[in-house]
Amino acid sequence: MYFPVADVVVNPLLLAAVGFLVGLLGGFFGVGGGFLAGPMMFLVGVPMNFVVGTDLAHMTGKSIVAARRHRVLGHVDVKLGLLMVMGTVPGVEIGARIIERLEGTGVIDEVVGTIYVVILVAIGAFTAWESLRALQLVRTEQMDAQEALAFQGAARRARGLHIPPMISLPGSGVESISLWVILAVSFLTGLLAGVLGVGGGFIRMPMLVYLVGVPTHVAVGTDLFEIVISAGFGTLTHALKGNVDILMALVMHTGAAIGAQIGAVSTRYFAGPRIRLFFSVLPFIGAILTVLRLFGLMVGH
Amino acid sequence: MRNHNLKLLIRNFAIEMVVYSVLLVAYFYLALRFLGEPLKQMYETRMVVYAILALVLIVAQAVMLEALTSMIVRWLGLERLE
Numbered sequence: 578m579y580f581p582v583a584d585v586v587v588n589p590l591l592l593a594a595v596g597f598l599v600g601l602l603g604g605f606f607g608v609g610g611g612f613l614a615g616p617m618m619f620l621v622g623v624p625m626n627f628v629v630g631t632d633l634a635h636m637t638g639k640s641i642v643a644a645r646r647h648r649v650l651g652h653v654d655v656k657l658g659l660l661m662v663m664g665t666v667p668g669v670e671i672g673a674r675i676i677e678r679l680e681g682t683g684v685i686d687e688v689v690g691t692i693y694v695v696i697l698v699a700i701g702a703f704t705a706w707e708s709l710r711a712l713q714l715v716r717t718e719q720m721d722a723q724e725a726l727a728f729q730g731a732a733r734r735a736r737g738l739h740i741p742p743m744i745s746l747p748g749s750g751v752e753s754i755s756l757w758v759i760l761a762v763s764f765l766t767g768l769l770a771g772v773l774g775v776g777g778g779f780i781r782m783p784m785l786v787y788l789v790g791v792p793t794h795v796a797v798g799t800d801l802f803e804i805v806i807s808a809g810f811g812t813l814t815h816a817l818k819g820n821v822d823i824l825m826a827l828v829m830h831t832g833a834a835i836g837a838q839i840g841a842v843s844t845r846y847f848a849g850p851r852i853r854l855f856f857s858v859l860p861f862i863g864a865i866l867t868v869l870r871l872f873g874l875m876v877g878h
Numbered sequence: 879m880r881n882h883n884l885k886l887l888i889r890n891f892a893i894e895m896v897v898y899s900v901l902l903v904a905y906f907y908l909a910l911r912f913l914g915e916p917l918k919q920m921y922e923t924r925m926v927v928y929a930i931l932a933l934v935l936i937v938a939q940a941v942m943l944e945a946l947t948s949m950i951v952r953w954l955g956l957e958r959l960e
Contacts, residue, residue: 578910581915642943645944812933812936813929817925826936828910831939842891
């Protein structure tokens with residue numbers, strides 16, 4: 578099928594298939610899936626300059642479907658989501674400016690790529706370790722299966738910080754937490770997302786669970802809610818720069834909408850630790866893709 | 879109860895798959911073919927309008943797909959797993 582905006586012929590069924598896969602992952606794990614969709618879109622023939630913007634556009638639509646489904650299931654804390662946006666936006670902006678400053682050094686791709694791989698492997702390894710330990714605790718009946726968490730120290734310490742204003746997050750079961758903790762966590766995830774050039778769902782979801790103490794299902798739903806806003810903003814800015822082929826995004830979204838619904842509803846059939854265990858595989862896939870890209874860059878040099 | 883829910887889930891998804899497949903075909907052969915040229919012209923001449931329209935189109939498609947599926951599931955009298 579010919580896409581006149583990008584001036585390229587791409588098989589629409591492949592685009593829909595990419596959308597379906599990324600939608601499924603997004604609905605289940607609460608991630609945008611850009612780190613997987615980007616390389617896959619490039620593989621099916623989407624020009625590189627249209628990959629990021631078009632992916633963001635389809636991500637917006639997909640996240641609306643998945644977040645709406647999670648909201649109906651009671652998995653979206655709107656208050657937390659909106660507060661997170663307040664920290665994420667400046668974080669992303671500052672991260673992007675840091676990258677701009679570093680670009681003059683000439684080795685920015687290798688440096689950022691290496692940091693990215695280290696963070697991904699650390700998140701993947703930690704989440705896998707914690708979820709396996711939580712499942713072990715469930716087996717020995719020391720914890721409730723649905724929300725067993727084997728690492729609660731950081732969240733407990735974060736909740737122990739009494740820096741006003743203190744807020745409550747009834748949607749997440751958090752009675753009292755400093756607003757500054759929420760803003761710090763969201764700023765940090767935004768900063769990392771800005772520096773690494775990714776949406777940051779795979780950083781935000783575990784941070785919400787381990788640092789804020791949000792139940793896994795609510796972390797997934799709330800992260801999707803935030804992605805709707807951030808990806809929507811990203812779509813607009815990229816479209817203004819001419820990097821969005823909206824026809825491609827619409828085709829991808831038809832597949833993504835199915836995947837997102839299946840993913841979102843499927844979370845009902847898995848307990849928190851098992852979702853986190855499955856999730857831990859994603860950062861490793863992202864790390865492998867980045868290493869391959871870095872290897873390509875090094876060969877190019 | 880869990881098995882009952884699972885059966886409903888599978889039935890629900892099968893219907894949604896059919897609905898989305900029909901929409902997919904409609905997009906491939908009708909809407910996208912007609913949208914292509916006007917959007918290309920807008921992309922080349924009025925980028926701001928194109929950017930806003932891009933966001934509106936993707937949000938509208940998401941909302942419409944969700945609403946349409948909900949409506950069809952309701953018409954068929956199927957219990958939603960929510």
